[in-house]
Amino acid sequence: MKKGLYFSLIILFFLSIGNLSGQNLTDEYGIQNHNSYLGGLGLTISYGNVPNHPDFNIDTAGTLEAWINPSSVTGTTKSIISKGSSTNVSFLFGIYGSSGKLFLRIGSTEFFNSDGVVLSANQWTHVAVSWNKAANYTVSFFINGAMSGTAVTAPATFYVNTDAIRIGGSQAFPAYVFQGTIDEVRLWKRSRTANQIACNRFVGLGDGEDANSWERMTYGSYYNGLVSTWTFNSSGTTFYDYFGYHHGAYVGSAASTQTTLGVPIPYNFAMKFNGAQYDYLTVSSNTVFNQTGDGSIEMWIKPLSVSTEQIFMSKGSSLSSLSFILGMAPGGKLYFGTGTNVALNSTGQALTANVWNHIAVTWMTSGSTFQVRFYKNGKQSGSVSTIPNTFPTNTDAFLIGSSALYNLPFNGYIDELRIWNQQLTQQQILLNMFVSGRSITTPTGLLCLWNFDGNLNNFASTSGIAASLNSGGVNNCRLSAYSNDNTTGAYSSTFQSHSTVINRAASPNPFPGSYYCRYPFGTIPDNNPTGLQDTLVIQGVSGYVTSLELFLSIQHSYVGDLIVTLRAPSGVERNIIVTNGGGGKNVLTFFSDNFSYMPTDNEYLPPWGFLKTVSQLNSFNTSAQGNWILTCKDNATNDIGILQGWGIKFTTATGINPVSGTIPDKYSLEQNYPNPFNPSTSIKFGIKKDGFVSLKIYDLTGREVAALVSGTLRAGSYSVDWNASGLSSGVYFYKLEAGEFTDVKRMALVK
Numbered sequence: 202m203k204k205g206l207y208f209s210l211i212i213l214f215f216l217s218i219g220n221l222s223g224q225n226l227t228d229e230y231g232i233q234n235h236n237s238y239l240g241g242l243g244l245t246i247s248y249g250n251v252p253n254h255p256d257f258n259i260d261t262a263g264t265l266e267a268w269i270n271p272s273s274v275t276g277t278t279k280s281i282i283s284k285g286s287s288t289n290v291s292f293l294f295g296i297y298g299s300s301g302k303l304f305l306r307i308g309s310t311e312f313f314n315s316d317g318v319v320l321s322a323n324q325w326t327h328v329a330v331s332w333n334k335a336a337n338y339t340v341s342f343f344i345n346g347a348m349s350g351t352a353v354t355a356p357a358t359f360y361v362n363t364d365a366i367r368i369g370g371s372q373a374f375p376a377y378v379f380q381g382t383i384d385e386v387r388l389w390k391r392s393r394t395a396n397q398i399a400c401n402r403f404v405g406l407g408d409g410e411d412a413n414s415w416e417r418m419t420y421g422s423y424y425n426g427l428v429s430t431w432t433f434n435s436s437g438t439t440f441y442d443y444f445g446y447h448h449g450a451y452v453g454s455a456a457s458t459q460t461t462l463g464v465p466i467p468y469n470f471a472m473k474f475n476g477a478q479y480d481y482l483t484v485s486s487n488t489v490f491n492q493t494g495d496g497s498i499e500m501w502i503k504p505l506s507v508s509t510e511q512i513f514m515s516k517g518s519s520l521s522s523l524s525f526i527l528g529m530a531p532g533g534k535l536y537f538g539t540g541t542n543v544a545l546n547s548t549g550q551a552l553t554a555n556v557w558n559h560i561a562v563t564w565m566t567s568g569s570t571f572q573v574r575f576y577k578n579g580k581q582s583g584s585v586s587t588i589p590n591t592f593p594t595n596t597d598a599f600l601i602g603s604s605a606l607y608n609l610p611f612n613g614y615i616d617e618l619r620i621w622n623q624q625l626t627q628q629q630i631l632l633n634m635f636v637s638g639r640s641i642t643t644p645t646g647l648l649c650l651w652n653f654d655g656n657l658n659n660f661a662s663t664s665g666i667a668a669s670l671n672s673g674g675v676n677n678c679r680l681s682a683y684s685n686d687n688t689t690g691a692y693s694s695t696f697q698s699h700s701t702v703i704n705r706a707a708s709p710n711p712f713p714g715s716y717y718c719r720y721p722f723g724t725i726p727d728n729n730p731t732g733l734q735d736t737l738v739i740q741g742v743s744g745y746v747t748s749l750e751l752f753l754s755i756q757h758s759y760v761g762d763l764i765v766t767l768r769a770p771s772g773v774e775r776n777i778i779v780t781n782g783g784g785g786k787n788v789l790t791f792f793s794d795n796f797s798y799m800p801t802d803n804e805y806l807p808p809w810g811f812l813k814t815v816s817q818l819n820s821f822n823t824s825a826q827g828n829w830i831l832t833c834k835d836n837a838t839n840d841i842g843i844l845q846g847w848g849i850k851f852t853t854a855t856g857i858n859p860v861s862g863t864i865p866d867k868y869s870l871e872q873n874y875p876n877p878f879n880p881s882t883s884i885k886f887g888i889k890k891d892g893f894v895s896l897k898i899y900d901l902t903g904r905e906v907a908a909l910v911s912g913t914l915r916a917g918s919y920s921v922d923w924n925a926s927g928l929s930s931g932v933y934f935y936k937l938e939a940g941e942f943t944d945v946k947r948m949a950l951v952k
Contacts (some may be wrong), residue, residue: 317350346399476612549583732834744853757842770827852871
């Protein structure tokens with residue numbers, strides 16, 4: 202009886218669902234691989250609560266900042282963050298109801314941004330306030346990285362109390378509830394400049410345990426004085442501060458809410474090096490760096506110039522003890538050295554300035570020598586170099602962005618730095634080139650991984666090698682969300698993303714998994730109607746394509762110029778994007794009919810992440826085998842681009858076969874046969890009218906695992922074969938939708 206009731210409920214559930222294949226949103230940032238914000242506000246009993254701590258007594262100088270998305274900006278005054286249960290507060294930063302402008306209250310004195318900007322409702326806006334105390338307080342307000350109005354000076358008293366910090370409300374003024382959502386709240390014990398605020402506002406700081414252990418980040422000038430940062434990326438009852446370890450609690454209906462668009466925090470960061478003497482990272486010595494046999498180093502790198510020699514990383518304070526060094530000679534040619542021996546990639550390709558390049562160097566022991574190979578964008582660059590296989594070991598720190606031997610610091614960006622204890626092949630480099638290191642499914646031999654997504658932690662298995670900002674002098678290295686993130690203004694398509702890697706670990710289509718990929722790194726001709734064509738040849742795969750997912754990586758300075766199409770072996774062509782994205786920079790995304798957003802949605806901007814295509818991908822009506830052709834056209838002048846990589850993952854049915862010439866008088870779905878099955882089974886169904894038909898497979902959680910039919914069929918009776926060899930044993934459900942007819946049946950895979 203219980204089994205029957207349970208099955209009936211499951212059937213009702215499947216009959217009620219529509220699109221089950223959820224979007225893996227904002228793929229990489231955050232300890233949960235996404236970005237979330239503080240939601241559930243708007244009531245006096247709902248807010249974020251942080252217990253009192255002496256660190257919050259920032260009376261002499263301080264800064265408060267946050268991203269806010271208010272549902273209204275007028276009417277009742279709204280508190281963003283406050284501390285104090287009496288009217289003599291420590292601080293209260295919010296939106297003044299009568300004007301819709303920012304204000305700060307210190308003690309009983311209110312500083313108004315009277316000549317500043319009126320905030321916008323229902324839009325993410327970054328707001329900040331800084332103060333300095335001399336004889337009086339001088340208070341400055343900032344909106345979207347720019348100073349708003351003029352500074353306000355007045356006497357005030359900062360009252361020290363033992364009250365908690367309240368985010369989204371106020372103890373002293375209970376009616377000042379914040380209506381809307383809040384993200385990335387930060388408290389500093391110094392006054393910050395407009396440029397510092399602008400450069401940091403898009404970066405989710407400190408997400409992940411030990412982000413600032415031993416003050417490894419606050420050594421840097423951009424993070425010095427940061428007391429607390431609350432990201433709201435953790436669900437449950439607690440939100441965490443991994444800079445100052447002042448954790449808070451969600452109260453009432455307040456809760457972590459996952460964002461849907463990567464706004465305001467994008468899904469990938471990089472490390473920016475400014476090319477000055479002290480602008481580098483240090484990593485404590487560890488035996489993991491003693492790769493005296495075979496090894497590999499790979500990363501994405503964007504040099505701002507290639508005219509001078511620059512060192513990307515090194516370990517060793519003298520030539521005789523130098524474990525390794527990797528850098529770039531004047532002109533952009535790579536070199537790699539161990540001890541006193543250096544291999545110069547003289548016959549290889551130079552790096553390109555102001556463009557993301559993927560580079561790798563591998564070394565393999567061959568007798569008394571190392572065979573050194575260099576790779577650029579996944580392809581071997583130049584000939585093999587041979588150097589003596591001396592690999593000194595030392596206890597010196599590993600430096601990223603410079604060298605203890607030479608003052609040749611790097612000027613540019615680095616992302617996804619990985620060190621391996623094996624010589625990677627070209628195929629292995631290509632396989633994970635666009636893949637976030639945190640989603641590599643079998644990282645055998647991966648020793649070190651710094652992806653710079655909100656912290657300097659190492660995400661490989663080796664412990665004790667988190668990076669630190671060098672403390673020997675003024676260090677201006679910082680995490681970067683966009684290459685032009687010092688630009689002021691609201692979030693828009695003008696910001697140029699760091700489109701290097703993406704995390705698509707979610708089932709049923711983990712990347713790279715079963716994707717068929719190409720890595721052309723071909724130039725898309727400017728304002729050319731022919732464009733660039735690249736062909737992916739699929740062989741040895743039988744069956745009719747019932748669903749398809751497309752991966753696409755393009756570097757382009759104006760995405761709105763692009764027309765991208767995909768042609769199937771049958772000759773059917775579908776539009777992927779058609780001059781969408783406006784002035785957005787770059788494309789790094791997956792396309793599927795199961796995702797929620799279209800490239801035409803104005804609130805979801807390039808590089809996107811997970812999109813529907815302009816035309817349906819599941820309607821190719823083609824076999825899998827043959828030539829799949831991707832075409833990229835640029836239809837306007839002055840903007841150039843590179844097709845870096847693309848790939849497809851499809852589900853096939855080994856046959857959608859008519860089983861009768863008689864047109865049925867009703868819709869029907871039969872029980873699959875055999876059942877239970879391993880690994881193949883057949884499903885028969887009847888269609889009484891021509892029209893769109895969907896036949897999909899789901900697991901017990903409601904997750905779509907296969908789309909066997911998704912297209913127009915003529916009236917008739919059909920049989921579809923399904924091979925579940927890639928799935929685990931268990932109960933699955935198949936759902937037929939045709940016209941107004943819907944039916945669900947259960948089947949069992951037993952291996």
